[in-house]
Amino acid sequence: MQVEYPKPSWSQKFLVLDLLEGLKTTFRELFKPKVTVRYPEERNEPTDRFRGMFKFSYDRCIACKLCAVACPIDIIYIDVHDDMIEEGGKKKKVKVLDRYDIDVKRCMFCALCEEACPTKPKSIWLTTKTYELATYDRNDLYFNMQELEYWEDRPRYTGLPEEDEKPRLDETRLLK
Amino acid sequence: MNKALLTYLVWPLVKFLIAFIIVQLIVVAMTWIERRLLGFIQARLGPNRVGPWGLLQGIADPVKLLLKEDILPTSAEKIAYFLGPMLPLIPAFVVFALIPYGPPPAFTVTRVNVGLLLILAITSTAVYGIILGGWASNNKYSLMGGLRSAAQMVSYEVPFGLSIVGVLMITGSLDLVQIVRYQETNAWNFLPQLVACFIFFVSMNAENNRTPFDLPEAESELVAGFHTEYSGMKFAFFMLAEYSMMIVNSCLIVTLFFGGWTFGMFGVGLTTSVLRGMGFFGGILGAAIFFAKVMVFMLVYVWFRATFPRFRFDQLMDLGWKWMIPLALGNIFVTGLFILAGQERLMYWIGLALLGATVFYLGRKPAPRKGIHASRVSEA
């Protein structure tokens, strides 16, 4: 299909209507509602599927390592050892999770780990509706197992710290 | 005290200072108004953080610029680099002594009988600072910005001056006060001189490097043009000069074409004699009317900035030399014919008809273009 070219008449050209038309549009737009979200006061609520910060559940995890395999950039570190427990008089071999770390600073939030997780409900998921993940120290974005489960308790960013009370790695990390 | 000293030095200085302060307040307010209005036109809010509704933005910006580091590029031409931002300020400030803000003599600083020519002469020196700054920065983009600016300002001086000639022919005076007094007894000059008004408005946009003629500082092409290398207070000086010049030109267009401090035509309405009858309050009212009109044109600057794309350099020259100057000359010729024939009133009707036709066309819904809208036509 051939696109059509606008052909203004000579009178329209003479009265610079093409320019005035644009001025009309911008003038009308002046009175239309504005779309700005005044961020710290107003916040956009993420949708239900929004991929935000990880959440991990130690109880649900079966230590199958599928998430670590699925991760395109290998930032999930899992260590597992086998343990024998007694259940109803029988000895049973179970996998015990020693380490479950995610290097969130390198994460690209593709959610392939969540998709790979075989447990129901998932034991690692990103639908936490969070997006304020900035920290002052990039090492703060390395999360271990406990932090992944209880990161709500981590001290959140509240404002610019004074020079002498810059958050140190050891102070801000819980349960180390 | 010597009476002559009082009338010719002290009072003008006091009045100039008052006018200067008002104008600088408008400049400060414009930094906020411009960004806020741009924001509103562009479906956003603009600066709203500093103070209530962001009103203190106009103070926050200069303070920030004052506190910034004043960078001197190592390869810059030191003296010229320093002079660059200073030079445009001088004409921009001096001109405020020549503009009649209200009914004379109380509300004019100095009344010069060739005031208009003097203003044109002084404002045209503003370009030196920009060329000097652009060249002294020793940056290729700055140089290109400075050269563009030089060519542009020199070219548009011509239609700028020529468009005024029509006004001079009707009013028969170079005295700004006389021009305003003429307009209150007859119609405001934009009616008989609609074409001249249009040319004047276009040229004044070009003189001020405002969109759609903002080539010297075209952000997407020359990074920031002539002030790429400037920071801190030097940059603020460039901005101050630019906005002061915008106000000067708005003052000029109001005085020449939109009746200055009066609000009435054909001797009806708030004319000078009516304002004088009200005493000092009348003078203040006249000045308020004047600055209100100036603010309208300042807002139109912003409106234009929000709407139009930028010309290319050669097209700008093309427009100036091939369209604006012949048009201005033609306007002078036609005006002369009308005056010779003694049919000056006819020019009002032509101006009114042109305005009416424009409004009529604009009010109409544009006919949908068939090909482009084929997708919707087929569905309907």
Added chain:
Amino acid sequence: MFDVHEMEVNFGPQHPSTHGVLRVLLKIDGERIIEAKPVIGYLHRGTEKLFEHMAYPQCIPHTDRMDYVASATNNLGFVETVEKLMGVTKQIPRRAQILRVILSELQRISSHLLWLATHAIDIGAMTPFFYCFREREQILDFFEAYCGARLTLNCMRIGGMPEDVPAGWLEDIEAFCDKFDAAVDEYESLLTTNRIWKRRTVGIGVLSPEEAIEWGITGPPLRGSGVEWDLRRAQPYEIYPELDFEVPVGKNGDTYDRYLVRMEEMRQSNRILKQCIPLIRETPAGDLKAKISKVIRPPEGEVYHSIESPKGELGYYIVSDGKTQNAYRCHVRPPSFVNLQALPAMARGHLVSDLVALIGTIDIVLGEVDR
């Protein structure tokens, strides 16, 4: 002393209008361009090499990052190529196919909106930028509702789609479609007839059809030159044969024609969306994945497949050795990279201001150019 007719200017990589990190070495005489030489590679991340070390599903998030303003079409191109390699193209459920078309047409609109925004602001009109982004935000909201991300979507899987449509999603898109034509009209009222815009675009960077084909240019720049070549029609994929839409073509091959073509393409994409929504309602919910094994190990062979991305022909060439879960070699044919080749020829003899318009009109994304 003044033997300086020519000046060399580094246009970029840090420049407001090079759309990322493109560097153009300019040789100029006054403002006239004698030679423009694009220098690329500032955003090279070795994506093709990365693909050789990743299982196929893991490559999908990396394809997002090539043309990062149109990641859905990048995903689509990759998954379709792998499906073709595996020979399962026919088994993709219809609902998944329609969903893919919806996502890629939304992406086409959002990519064109971003193009218009930056193109207009390069030429000096700053307001269309904000209007375009206002509508683009709504499209990004749809993406967020569907797959959880706004920009780097990772929204397609080999063999189908990861998730079904969320509740109320289709209704929202319908409401958007109804309003979108008016929005395009609004942009056009600011630009299409504007004499300054026309002066800046008409006759700038003219490409004849023959030249365009010789340069290998695809997408809107090719159609702007008057060649009716759209892979959605020429080599149809997914459900495009069933859909009713026009392929807009220009006549003069200048910047203005490319502008008109893209504007019309937005309208046509909107029209496709309107047709797709009733179609997807007819299909059963939840039927989204072909029955293929979880571990993707295509047979030995090689395949080239291309789709019409918003910027042109986006092709993937994958070689599989049949033994491993990752590609032996993966090559991407990015439309931006190929279209960028024409820049020196288009820019020669124009002014510096036109270079900005030309970079805008070929609609490059440096993530895709450098991969």
